[in-house]
Amino acid sequence: MLKAVPMSERPVGSRMDSVFESGCRDPLEEAQKPRANAAFVVLARNSELDGVLSSIRSLERHFNQWFNYPWIFLNDEVFTDEFKDEVKAATSGKVRFGTVPAVRWHVPAENDDPLFFSEAIEEQGDRGIMYGSMPAYHRMCRFYSGYFFDHYLVRKLDWYWRVEPDVDFFCDITYDPFKEMEAHNKKYGFTIMIKELINTVPNLFRTTVAYAKKNDIKLPDSWSLFSKDLEIARGTNDHLYRDVKDKDQFWKKLQGRVPLYRAMRWSDTNEDGIDSHSLKVLADYTNGGGLTNVPADRFDNLEYNLCHFWSNFEIGRTDLFQSKQYRDYFHFLEESNGFFVERWGDAPIHSLALGMFLNQSEIHYFRDIGYRHSTLEHCPANSINQRPYSEGPRYRHGYSKQEEDYWLKFDSPPSDKDIGTGCRCRCPDDHQEIENSGSSCVSLWAMMSDDERTPKKALDLDRIESEAVNLYEKYLSKHPENGEEWALSGDDIKRLEQFTV
Ligand SMILES: Nc1nc2c(ncn2[C@@H]2O[C@H](COP(=O)(O)OP(=O)(O)OP(=O)(O)O)[C@@H](O)[C@H]2O)c(=O)[nH]1
């Protein structure tokens, strides 16, 4: 039997999107070019100083020692002098500290209806929803969904790179990702795309689809990164098929309805004679036998596939979120109370917004950036295009000698094939690649960004119903008394499947 090639060993690049560089450039030379109007943005508590320093050390060592981009730190409380001093000592770029005003931080219901708010939060704790019982977590998700881009330190930027405490970078980034994104007309970049826990966002998708409908949003190709399209057939009667889960069920249901359609055709044309089977099916349907039950998780034939870009790493344009359409979407979400009645994360919200407002070609997979946050990590194989490491003039040397030596020894590129994209990556010894996990959505990303992909078509229901009645009538002309024995053959189905819209 053929062994499936793990996702991490498959190529992902296409004309629509590929890594900006496979392997290393000379970062000292790259750093001669002008910078973008960009900064790192970190929301953190004073108590997270160690984790913040650890992230800074990693990102400065692997990227910012050459590029010296500024850092912006935000907090709902005032940063302590200790926090500020230690952070300043660790960074090679300018540093700014900002406080998030209370009106931006707190969920309006905390003031307007405190009992409703606290009961909703407590109840999520009872139901074991991850972080659901923590008011601060809800505030954080709402802030990153609706307000981080409006903070006075962030709003003047064109680009932000979101960083969290306690993250690690495994590869050197030897080019300027902001400038590359500008050059390639990209607006948002990610390193990890995974599935969300459904119980944190049970009504987010439904609310988003309602928003898109209300505003007549023409959904672009990237919408299919997040939405399972359950539409099998389109036509006058398609609402009667919303309960079918696959094509087999569709053909079975259609077959069952054909005698009914024949009865309807007969009543329309007043032809002589109707077969007894059609009359019986008609009578059954009149008695309620034809009711369709639509499963609760479906909305308008669409269902959330739970995929989202993991937003603890994001490189994005601030104006994506500063746009009127994104603000309107956020306020629509806010009005539905999902930021506290459910535990909507900023990651699925950002992703669904991208799905509504961007083409997939405007989104970039930084497959070459090795990254860890909590227990999930992505670490690419190295490309054959490697170069020796050379230090940036403003490097702050946050690491010990031992740690510096560790990063000088990087993984060998795979010897058999050139599938690597990384520059001087060193993956952890016990590395578990997220691309190869069942919760990853990267194979969907790869399939969707394939240049040869042909968009799915729906069956032309009106035409198919009518052709199927013709087949039934042809059968009846030979077996007038045996209508109940008629069935669509495999060949019939093959022929009918040609009719698409
Ligand atoms: N200032 C401040 N920052 C917060 C608060 N809650 C979360 N954050 C920050 O918001 C970001 C996301 O919070 P995390 O608790 O790491 O959430 P998470 O990444 O989903 O969860 P983990 O998997 O536990 O890391 C981090 O940068 C935190 O430092 C808060 O109450 N105040």
Ligand SMILES: [Mg+2]
């Ligand atoms: Mg975190």
